[in-house]
Structures are given as structure tokens and as C-alpha cells.
Amino acid sequence: MSWHIYLPIAHHSVLLPALIGLGFLVGILSGLFGVGGGFLMTPLLIMIGIPPTVAAASDSNQIVAASTSGTLAHYRLGNVDFKMGWCLLIGGIIGSVVGVQIIKVLRQMGNADFLITITYVVMLGGVGGYMFLESLQGLRKTSTEPAKPAAKKKSAYVRLIRRLPYKTRFAKSGIVLSPIVPLVLGGGVGILAAIMGVGGGFIMVPVMVYLLRMPMHVVVGTSLFQILFTCISVTILQAYFNQTVDVFLALLLLIGSTSGAQVGTKLGKKLNADQLKILLASLVLIVMAKMLISLVLKPDVLLS
Amino acid sequence: MGPALGLLFLIAGLAVAADLADLEINPSYLDITCFYSGQKIKISGTVPADRDIIIEIKGPERKDTFNMKGRIGPFWMNRDKVELEHVPFLYALLLPGNRKWDSQLDALGVGMHNLEKNITIRPKTLSFDTIFEQFIQLKRSQRLYAKLDDAISYSPESKGRKHLTASFTFPPSIVPAEYKVVTTLISNGKADEKSVFNFTVKEVGLTKTIRELAHQRGLIYGLLSVAMALISGAIIGIIFIGGDTH
Numbered sequence: 103m104s105w106h107i108y109l110p111i112a113h114h115s116v117l118l119p120a121l122i123g124l125g126f127l128v129g130i131l132s133g134l135f136g137v138g139g140g141f142l143m144t145p146l147l148i149m150i151g152i153p154p155t156v157a158a159a160s161d162s163n164q165i166v167a168a169s170t171s172g173t174l175a176h177y178r179l180g181n182v183d184f185k186m187g188w189c190l191l192i193g194g195i196i197g198s199v200v201g202v203q204i205i206k207v208l209r210q211m212g213n214a215d216f217l218i219t220i221t222y223v224v225m226l227g228g229v230g231g232y233m234f235l236e237s238l239q240g241l242r243k244t245s246t247e248p249a250k251p252a253a254k255k256k257s258a259y260v261r262l263i264r265r266l267p268y269k270t271r272f273a274k275s276g277i278v279l280s281p282i283v284p285l286v287l288g289g290g291v292g293i294l295a296a297i298m299g300v301g302g303g304f305i306m307v308p309v310m311v312y313l314l315r316m317p318m319h320v321v322v323g324t325s326l327f328q329i330l331f332t333c334i335s336v337t338i339l340q341a342y343f344n345q346t347v348d349v350f351l352a353l354l355l356l357i358g359s360t361s362g363a364q365v366g367t368k369l370g371k372k373l374n375a376d377q378l379k380i381l382l383a384s385l386v387l388i389v390m391a392k393m394l395i396s397l398v399l400k401p402d403v404l405l406s
Numbered sequence: 407m408g409p410a411l412g413l414l415f416l417i418a419g420l421a422v423a424a425d426l427a428d429l430e431i432n433p434s435y436l437d438i439t440c441f442y443s444g445q446k447i448k449i450s451g452t453v454p455a456d457r458d459i460i461i462e463i464k465g466p467e468r469k470d471t472f473n474m475k476g477r478i479g480p481f482w483m484n485r486d487k488v489e490l491e492h493v494p495f496l497y498a499l500l501l502p503g504n505r506k507w508d509s510q511l512d513a514l515g516v517g518m519h520n521l522e523k524n525i526t527i528r529p530k531t532l533s534f535d536t537i538f539e540q541f542i543q544l545k546r547s548q549r550l551y552a553k554l555d556d557a558i559s560y561s562p563e564s565k566g567r568k569h570l571t572a573s574f575t576f577p578p579s580i581v582p583a584e585y586k587v588v589t590t591l592i593s594n595g596k597a598d599e600k601s602v603f604n605f606t607v608k609e610v611g612l613t614k615t616i617r618e619l620a621h622q623r624g625l626i627y628g629l630l631s632v633a634m635a636l637i638s639g640a641i642i643g644i645i646f647i648g649g650d651t652h
Contacts, residue, residue, distance in 0.1 A: 106443030106578065110609065110617040115443040115578030151548070151579055163631050170639025175646065216483045334632050341628025345620050349631050350440075356635055360642035397481040403547060405472040405488065405540040 111348035112156040118354065120150070125164065125355035129362020133172045134370045135382045136322030137303035138165040138329045141389060143355070152351065159340035160351040162333045167356035169330040172363040176323025179371070183274035183320050187327040189281045190288035190306065194332060197292020205297055221297060223393055229308045230386030236312075237379035259313070275316040275324075287313055288328075295332075303329050304386055311379070318375035428452060431587060435606040438582055440613055447605075449500075449572045449587070455563035458592040460507070460516050461500040463574055463605070466583035467492050467524075472544070474537065488537055491526040495581055496550050500572050503556030514597045516590055518542055518551060549577045582609045 108115045124146055128139035140161050147157035176182050208217055266280035287309050295302030303325055310321040341347040370378060429451035436445055453459050469491045476485030499517055501507045511517035527537050545551035554574070561569040587603040609617060620627045 104441040104443055106441060108438055108440055108442040108578075108613055110613045111620055113579055113581045163635055166632055166635035167639035167642075170636050171643040171646075174640065174643030216478055216481070219481070219483060334636075337632050337635070338625070338628040341620065341631060342624040345624055345627075347620065347628060347631050349616060349620075349627070349634065352631060352635065353638070356638050360639050361646075364642065364646040397483070399482070401475055401482055403540060403544045404475045405537070405544045406475065406484070 107350060107354065109152070109156075109348045109351050111346065112152045112160075112351060114151050114153075116150060116152075116351075116354075121351070121354040122358040125168075125358025126362040126365075127358070128355075129168050129171075129359030129364075130366040130369065131362075131385065132165075132168045132326070132359065133175065133363035133366020133368075134322075134373075135303075135366075135378065135385075136172075136307050136325035136329075137382070138169065138333065139303075139359075140165060141304055142385075147351075152348075155344065155346045156348050156351070159337070159344065159346035160348045161355070162336040162340065163347050163349070163352035164355035164359055165329060165333040166337060167352075168359035168363045169326045169333065171360040172326040172367060173323065173330055175364055175367040176319075176326060179319070179323070179367070180274070181319045181323030182327050183272055183316070183324045184327065185270075186272045186275055186284055186310075186314070186316065187324045189284035190291075190310075190324070191328045191331050193285040193288025193290075194292035194295070194302070194306075194328065195335075196285075197289035197294075198296040198332075199292075200289070201293040201296025204293065208297075218297060219393070219397065221294070223390055223397070225294065225305060226386050226390035226393070229305060230383045230390055232312075232383075233308055233379050234383035234387060237376040237383060240376035241380065272316075275314070275320050277315060279314070284314060302332070304382075307382065318378055319370070322370060322378075429589065429603070431603065431605060435608065436576060438580070438607065438609045438613055439611055442578070442580075442613075444575050444578045444580075446573055446575045449574070450570065452567045452569050453591060455566050455568045456593065457598065458502050458504070459558060459570060460502070460514065460590045460592065461558065461572055461574075462516055462588040462590070463498040463500070463585060464494040464496060464588065465585035466581070467494055469493075472541070474532070474540070486529070486532060488532060489528040490537075490541060491528075492524045493541070494521065495583070496577070496585065497521065497545070498551070498574055499553045500557035500574060501553070501555050502558040502560065502570075504560065507555075510595065513595075514590060514592065516597075518553065548579065550579070576607070580607060582607050 105118050106115045107118055107121075124143070128143045128146075131137060131142065132139045140158070143161045143164075144154070144157050147161065148154050152160075173182060205218075263279065263283050266282050268280050268282065269278055270281055271278050288306075291302045291306050291309055294305055306328065307321055307325050310316045310325065311318060316324070337347055373381070429449060432448045432450070433445075436447070449461060469489065470493055472488045472490065473484035474486040474488045475482050477483075478485065497518060499511075512519060522534075522538055525538065527534050542551060557574070558570055558572040561571075585605045585607055587605050589601050589603075590597050591599040608614075619630075
């Protein structure tokens with residue numbers, strides 16, 4: 103029996119265990135951190151010879167499975183705030199429509215790729231760096247003594263969101279907030295995700311943690327719930343307009359990723375919020391460093 | 407069952423063709439099934455004892471668009487869109503091992519640099535040579551372009567003819583299409599006779615069904631892909647939940 107499988111849309115033959123293993127690895131990250139993993143999976147698929155457009159579209163398809171599996175696992179643990187998830191999702195959809203228009207304008211102006219990559223590096227560096235330092239401080243505090251409640255001056259952001267109308271209680275997250283906040287933040291992430299061409303999980307998670315002040319475990323479950331719907335729409339649109347979804351590729355990846363997502367969720371239960379954040383921050387910083395290196399070093403082949 | 411053995415005769419100048427060479431490609435066509443991971447084909451036959459033969463395998467010609475990286479400040483970024491027309495997706499040059507051919511390839515009208523003659527590169531403002539070199543490098547890295555020295559071997563001559571054998575492995579990343587096997591007979595350092603065989607690479611079975619569905623009924627294909635992912639995710643989720651309850 104051959105261990106290879108030919109992908110009919112990618113026109114490429116790949117090793118079965120390698121693809122399933124890759125899916126499993128990224129699935130663990132998905133279950134652990136609530137990210138879709140597209141920012142990691144797509145470059146890895148390109149590295150093994152899958153055309154970039156097919157890699158991105160098929161990855162969206164497999165994320166549907168991984169996030170379904172992950173959402174179910176987190177739902178069972180009571181970690182999904184559906185109310186917050188819907189608000190972020192609606193904002194995200196509006197934002198992604200705006201983002202796609204911004205990309206069109208950027209492409210007409212030229213150098214869109216440059217702006218996209220720089221946005222990517224800055225976002226990854228900023229988000230990863232902040233999360234890393236913040237969770238490092240958190241870990242140090244818990245390792246010494248319980249911190250005294252600091253009489254912090256309320257920031258302009260906190261004062262602003264407290265003044266917003268239509269406050270409602272997000273029970274799972276344990277916060278009272280105007281739905282305008284997640285709608286606007288979801289919109290912002292949607293814009294960035296559309297510009298950067300990713301699902302946006304790795305931006306959404308820090309936004310929920312730091313700007314919506316949601317508990318880390320609810321963040322992961324809610325993020326997966328939101329990613330599920332984003333990826334369903336991306337898969338259908340890519341299949342219809344570009345014919346770039348390779349169902350064989352997605353199927354093999356999802357065999358690994360759905361199992362990985364469950365393992366990730368179980369691992370996540372054993373870690374505290376700061377440990378989870380520092381791990382995600384490290385991952386984001388590693389991806390950023392890799393991107394930065396590939397930007398600075400002359401590539402072997404200039405055509406791609 | 408594997409493809410049947412095929413026998414293809416040179417179509418060049420009917421009166422002299424039989425005198426020059428007869429070749430056989432085995433298998434005579436290639437099926438891409440779900441488990442395709444590259445396939446070796448064997449080319450064998452006879453040529454006049456005083457001639458050499460060079461074999462090119464190429465096709466299909468298409469128009470491809472690439473990103474060309476350039477330096478912007480300290481960064482290497484995609485800077486230009488480059489369009490190449492009449493470029494073969496696959497090109498392999500099979501050479502006999504009896505001598506060094508590199509210096510003669512251009513004069514014989516074979517080899518990768520000979521492809522330059524047909525290729526059009528747009529925009530014209532960019533350096534043709536730079537882009538062509540990069541294109542060859544890219545194709546080589548994808549294992550789609552290759553020059554194979556010593557790929558053709560001869561047996562001792564008999565009755566004024568010698569038997570030749572050559573093999574070529576179609577790479578794992580291949581598109582279904584009509585490929586061409588071009589033979590060039592060499593006499594006294596000059597190209598004597600060129601002939602072209604067609605070689606069909608086609609998808610069959612599930613591979614073909616999936617591709618046709620994706621291209622002809624994109625919406626249904628997209629919905630089915632999503633349904634498959636949702637069901638798989640849910641099944642795995644339920645299996646793990648079930649496992650937890652024990």
C-alpha cells in the first residue's frame with residue numbers, strides 16, 4: 103500500500119502520515135490557545151509544496167473541523183460565551199468586508215504586499231511581546247506572594263467603555279459591558295484579519311483577554327466558536343469563486359487536527375492562565391522572528 | 407490493472423523514419439489515481455549505430471503568473487507581478503552517457519535555455535535573463551525541470567543499429583495533460599531528425615470526480631467540504647467526550 107496520496111486540486115502528491123501529523127500538531131495549539139492555527143499551518147503546507155492559494159483555502163476547511171471539535175470540548179467544560187461570540191462574529195464579518203475593500207485600495211496603490219507583511223510583523227511582535235511580558239510578570243507575582251490590590255488609575259479606554267449605553271451581562275465571561283465594545287473590537291480584528299489574510303484567532307485572543315477582560319479559559323472556547331463561523335464562510339467562498347479548496351488535503355489535516363484539538367483542550371486544563379498566555383506569546387514571537395528573518399535574508403529563488 | 411504496453415513509432419519523414427529509429431514507451435500513458443506518488447516510464451528502441459539520441463519530455467505549455475521579490479529598504483518583498491507565456495509545466499532533458507553534451511546543447515536546439523526562444527515575459531521592462539534564470543531555478547527546486555546526464559544507455563551495435571534504454575520518473579506534483587516526448591537524432595554533432603510522441607497523463611476515479619466537482623459545481627463542493635468538516639469535528643468531539651465519561 104502506498105503511503106502517498108495525490109491531492110486533486112493542489113496537483114501534488116504528499117505523504118499521508120506527514121499531513122496527519124502536521125494536523126495533529128496544529129490541532130493541539132488550536133485546543134490549547136483557541137487559535138485556528140492558520141498563521142502556522144499555511145506556511146508549513148507551502149513548505150511541503152502545496153500552492154499558497156490551495157494551502158490557505160484548504161486550511162480554512164480543516165479549521166472548520168478542528169474548531170467544531172474544540173468548541174464542543176470547551177462547551178462541555180462551560181468555556182463558551184455564545185453571547186459574546188455572536189457579538190464578536192457580527193463585528194468580525196462587517197470588519198472583514200471593510201478589510202477586503204482596504205486591500206483592494208492598497209493593491210491599486212502598489213506595495214500592498216509590503217504593507218501586509220509589515221502589519222503582520224508589527225502585530226505579531228506587539229501582541230506577542232506584550233502578552234509575554236505581562237504573563238511573565240503574572241507568573242513572578244504568583245511565585246512570590248499574592249499581590250496587593252493596586253489602586254490603579256482607570257485608563258481612558260476603561261472610562262470610555264463604562265460610559266457606553268445598552269450594558270448587558272455576559273454571564274459566562276462574568277462581565278457587564280455594552281455590546282458595542284465587542285462589535286467594534288470584532289470589527290477591528292476583522293479588518294486586520296482580512297488585510298493579513300488570516301482567520302484572526304491570534305489577534306482575537308489577546309483582544310478578549312486584554313480589552314474585554316474575559317477569563318482566559320472562556321476566551322479560548324469563545325474564540326474557537328467564532329473561528330468556526332469565519333472559516334465556514336471562507337471555505338464556501340473560496341470553493342465557489344476560486345476552486346482552491348482541496349478536500350483530500352483538508353480531510354487528512356482534520357483527521358490530525360480534530361484529535362489534536364481535544365488533546366490541546368485537555369492540556370490547557372492543566373495549565374493556569376499565565377502559563378497559557380506565555381506559551382501562546384512565545385509561539386507568536388517565534389512566528390514573528392521567522393517572518394522577520396525571511397524578510398531580511400535574500401531568498402534563494404526570487405520568483406514564487 | 408496497469409496501463410497497457412504501448413508502441414509508438416516516429417512520425418518523422420515516413421520514407422526514412424523506419425531506418426532512423428523506432429521507440430517504445432512503457433507504459434504508454436499514465437493514470438493519476440488517489441495513491442499516485444510519481445511514476446517511472448521506460449523508453450526503449452533502436453537507432454542507427456552511428457547516431458546519438460537526445461530525449462526531451464515536456465508539457466503542457468501554459469501561462470503562469472509569479473511574484474518577483476525585490477529589495478524594499480532592508481526587506482525582501484514581492485515587488486512585481488511577472489507573467490510568463492508558453493512555458494512548459496514540466497521539462498526533462500535525457501542525455502546519453504557516452505560523452506559531455508553541455509557545450510553542444512544550444513547548437514542542437516535542446517535544453518532549458520532553448521526554451522527561451524518561445525517564452526514571452528511580461529512586463530517587458532523587467533530583465534528577461536534575470537527572470538528566466540529565476541524561473542529555471544524555481545522549476546528545478548520544484549523538481550519539474552531537470553537535466554539528466556547518463557539517462558540514456560546503449561547496448562553494443564548489431565546489424566548497423568544499437569539498442570537504447572532510458573527511464574524518467576514523472577514527479578509527484580504533476581498536472582493531467584498531454585505531454586510530449588521529443589526525440590532528436592544526432593549525426594556528426596548536428597541535429598538530424600526530430601520527432602514527437604504524445605504521452606497522456608490523466609486523472610481517473612475519485613481524483614477525477616473530485617476535481618470535476620470542484621471546478622464545475624463550486625458551491626455544492628464548498629458546502630460538501632464544510633459538511634464533511636463539521637461532521638468529522640463533531641464525531642471526534644463526541645468520541646472524546648464519550649471517552650471522558652468512563
